[in-house]
Amino acid sequence: MIQRINLYxxxxxxxxxxxxxxxxxxxxxxxxSFRLLSFVIDNSGSLFVFLKLMxxxxxxxxxxxxxxxxxxxxxxxxxxxxxxxxxxxMRAAGFSPLKLAxxxxxxxxxxxxxxxxxxxxxxxxxxxxxxSLQYKVRDxxxxxxxxxxxxxxxxxxxxxxxRRRAANGGLEDILVHDVRSPDHPVxxxxxxxxxxxxxxxxxxxxxxxxxxxxxxxTGRLQQLDFDRYVLDLHLLKSGKTDHAxxxxxxxxxxxxxxxxxxxxxxxxxxxxxxxxHQRVAGPLLSLTFALVSVTVILxxxxxxxxxxxxxxxxxxxxxxxxxAMFGLVAQVGTSPWTAILLYLALIAPLPPCLYxxxxxxxxxxPSPKFMLQKAAS
Numbered sequence: 227m228i229q230r231i232n233l234y235x236x237x238x239x240x241x242x243x244x245x246x247x248x249x250x251x252x253x254x255x256x257x258x259s260f261r262l263l264s265f266v267i268d269n270s271g272s273l274f275v276f277l278k279l280m281x282x283x284x285x286x287x288x289x290x291x292x293x294x295x296x297x298x299x300x301x302x303x304x305x306x307x308x309x310x311x312x313x314x315x316m317r318a319a320g321f322s323p324l325k326l327a328x329x330x331x332x333x334x335x336x337x338x339x340x341x342x343x344x345x346x347x348x349x350x351x352x353x354x355x356x357x358s359l360q361y362k363v364r365d366x367x368x369x370x371x372x373x374x375x376x377x378x379x380x381x382x383x384x385x386x387x388x389r390r391r392a393a394n395g396g397l398e399d400i401l402v403h404d405v406r407s408p409d410h411p412v413x414x415x416x417x418x419x420x421x422x423x424x425x426x427x428x429x430x431x432x433x434x435x436x437x438x439x440x441x442x443x444t445g446r447l448q449q450l451d452f453d454r455y456v457l458d459l460h461l462l463k464s465g466k467t468d469h470a471x472x473x474x475x476x477x478x479x480x481x482x483x484x485x486x487x488x489x490x491x492x493x494x495x496x497x498x499x500x501x502x503h504q505r506v507a508g509p510l511l512s513l514t515f516a517l518v519s520v521t522v523i524l525x526x527x528x529x530x531x532x533x534x535x536x537x538x539x540x541x542x543x544x545x546x547x548x549x550a551m552f553g554l555v556a557q558v559g560t561s562p563w564t565a566i567l568l569y570l571a572l573i574a575p576l577p578p579c580l581y582x583x584x585x586x587x588x589x590x591x592p593s594p595k596f597m598l599q600k601a602a603s
Contacts, residue, residue: 228321228325231316231319232325235303235307235326235329236329236332236333239300239303239329239330240299242299242302243296243299243300243333243337245299246294246298250291250294250295251284251287251288251291254287255283255284258280258283259280262276262279262280262283263276265279265360265363271363275359275363278359279359279360282352282355282356282359283352283356284352285344285348285349285351286349286352286356288344288349289344289345289505289508289509290508292340292341292344292512293341293508293509293511293512293514293515293548294511294515294544296333296334296337296512297512297515297516297518297540297544300516300519300520301519301522301523301540304326304330305533305537308523308533313524322583322584323524323583323584324583324584326520327517327521327524330517330519331513331516331517331520333516334512334513334516334517335513337509337512337513337516338509338510338512339509341508341509341512342505342506342509345504345505345508346477346478346505347477347478349474349505350474350475350476350478353472353474353475354475357471357472357475374389374390374391374397375388375389375390383404383406384403384404384405385402385403385404386400386402387400387401387402387403388419392418394420395420396418396419396420397418397420398417398419399417400414400415400417400418400419400432400435401413401414401415402414402415402432402457408442409441410440410441410442411442412439413437413438414432414435414436414437414457415436415438416433416435416436417433417435418434419431419432429456429457430456430457431454431455431457432454432455433453433454433455434452434453435451435452436449436451437449437450437455438450473494473497473500476501478502478505481498481501482502484498485498485499485502495559496559496560498559499558499559500555500556500558500559503555503558503568504555507555507569507572510569510573511547511548511551511572513576514575514576515544515547517575517576517579517580518540518575518579519544520579520583521582521583522536522537522540523536524583525585547572547575550571551568551571551572554567554568554571555568
């Protein structure tokens with residue numbers, strides 16, 4: 227019987243938890259979709275690229291959603307069971323508050339493990355893939371993003387201009403200005419041009435024009451008249467075959483190695499410390515939120531009309547602790563000693579909650595005889 231009731235509570239909490247997590251995930255995805263859709267459209271990407279970028283964003287915010295969803299699910303289910311007198315029947319069957327809280331604590335522990343797997347392994351890989359795909363999209367479609375009549379900055383120091391688009395899809399009155407090498411700026415002017423893809427590489431072919439290169443030191447101008455000229459692939463790319471990884475893209479082991487490296491700059495070291503503690507501390511919130519939520523329902527006088535004040539108190543605690551974690555994590559980078567306050571804030575509520583759940587005298591619910599009579603009626 228004990229196992230059946232535990233399984234029943236566990237299943238109900240799990241359903242509420244999954245529903246809450248999925249609902250919040252879709253809301254966040256909806257807000258992110260506008261930014262990603264704008265990025266894909268600006269770079270002439272495909273629907274597949276958009277969906278892949280959307281999927282890669284999920285692991286980045288899922289560790290933030292899971293703890294809140296856990297707290298909401300536990301609070302909702304136990305309050306519902308209390309109002310519907312289901313907890314009354316369970317107490318009549320001899321369940322102590324600690325036993326009633328066991329399914330919530332178990333699911334919260336599983337959620338902590340899942341959160342750690344996400345933050346320590348899945349999320350960094352997803353962030354790295356997301357950044358890599360963004361650079362790939364920018365490079366692969368940089369030529370297609372050119373709009374006639376406007377100056378297009380393909381990369382820093384490289385500008386492309388075409389006055390209008392011809393009837394055959396080509397471009398007319400083209401100007402390319404490249405100052406990525408300040409000592410030798412290059413200007414290319416052509417009457418017409420078109421895009422071509424050779425071996426999967428986009429190229430710009432221009433016709434009837436001039437290529438001018440200036441040596442800034444000597445002031446010498448070199449000019450080349452051409453009938454047909456193919457712009458080098460490097461002119462179409464952002465010039466970044468690789469990019470310096472952000473701490474969010476690094477594995478946990480690499481973060482620890484970089485933190486111990488004396489060559490790591492102060493600014494980067496601050497970001498690394500913040501990322502390390504955020505990955506470790508974030509998942510622990512699931513256990514804290516769940517235990518606090520179940521404690522405020524099970525400890526104290528029973529009220530069949532509802533426990534609005536307790537629910538409000540637990541919700542306020544969740545909001546305050548979540549905000550405190552964000553604030554303390556941000557301070558860890560510049561003040562490492564605040565890590566003590568961070569983990570103290572996360573762990574400190576656990577012993578008092580467990581202690582209160584173990585004290586039957588504080589759980590002033592109806593007597594077992596009254597509860598049996600009420601359940602029978």
